[in-house]
Each structure stands twice: as structure tokens, then as C-alpha cells.
Amino acid sequence: GAGVSQTPSNKVTEKGKYVELRCDPISGHTALYWYRQSLGQGPEFLIYFQGTGAADDSGLPNDRFFAVRPEGSVSTLKIQRTERGDSAVYLCASSLYSGTDTQYFGPGTRLTVL
């Protein structure tokens, strides 16, 4: 079956611009996660959704970052006034439920802020 998909695969933008990154989780998965991975590092947690609600957004670095999941399926990560330090690979994962259910990752969106 289809795995987690993310679009776009690459995004290049200029400092100060607004970007949206999309995640399509595995069908039927109720939990969705966003992580950010810098070069040579492990992924860092950003936010977790259970259904439509953000159950834990403690990893969002500041108020320029926001994520939504209006219908409990597709999620969009939104970054306002992008900065060069936002450049990273943004990974999305989903699991059937939360807790110890396996998190399956998408291929990521590589964001480059010039």
C-alpha cells in the first residue's frame, strides 16, 4: 500500500517568504508527526497530531511555525518569514494510533532558504 507522501520534495525560497509543506499520511492512521532534520543530525520533534488536534506542539521553535490537520488526514506545516536557519529536511511520520505504534516516515521535504 501507499506510504507517507510529502510534497514538494524540494523547496527553495528566499529569506522572509512564506512556505507550506504538505504531508499525506498512511490511510487510516490517526496520529501524525512532524520532525526537522538538519544535516548530519537525527530528526527533531516539532509537533504531533492525534486526529485534528495538535496534542503536543512543544517542538515548534517559535511562532513562525504552525501546522494544521483540519480533517484528520492531510497536514500542512506552515513557516512564515523564513530564515536561513530554517533550512533543513522536514519529515512527516504517521502511526495507526499514538503511544508505541510504529511511526512510518515519509521521504521528507528539503527546504532551502537563500
Added chain:
Amino acid sequence: GESVGLHLPTLSVQEGDNSIINCAYSNSASDYFIWYKQESGKGPQFIIDIRSNMDKRQGQRVTVLLNKTVKHLSLQIAATQPGDSAVYFCAENTAPGAGTASKLTFGTGTRLQVTL
């Protein structure tokens, strides 16, 4: 803060040999651990997991060992193949359980290079 780390950044093994990748964790409250494999340009791929009430778990060609006394986790890969070349991450879930938040904390990763 609490963290998950790895002892070796790069491990080089010959094809057919066994590989051992180590990981130290510092959060004694963690009771669920996962190993992921990440190939270049791809997202992390689940390999195997283990709960803290277990010392060992085996999968296909892989074994995870957990030593809670010294907070150490290892991944053993038997008969390493060229396709095993990748970066391996250990991760801990500090809030397992149905209905609870479950963010993973990853280490920095170990690169496994398989030589012919």
C-alpha cells in the same frame, strides 16, 4: 536535557561480517526504544523496536539488546550486506501508551559502510 546519543559516528565492516551499532540513552524514564535506518535522500525506515521489560528482541538478521542498568542499546546486524549501508538511528519514546503523546528523541546517527 535528556538525550539519546551514539558512541561511533562511522562504522566500516566487510560484507558478510556482523555489525554492532551502539547507543547510549540518558532518560531513565524511557521505556520504549526504536532503531531506524536512513538511506541517502530517504526518510527513516523502521527496523526493530524493544520495550524496557525486555532485554533482547530478534528480527530478520537483526537483534536489539537493551541494558537498562547502564542505559545502553545496541543493534546487531548479522551477515552484513551492501544494502545495509546507511545511517542508523536509535530513538526513544518517553511517553508510550495508547492515547498519550509520543514524540521520538533521536540520536545523531551512526553511518554503516559495508565494504566488499
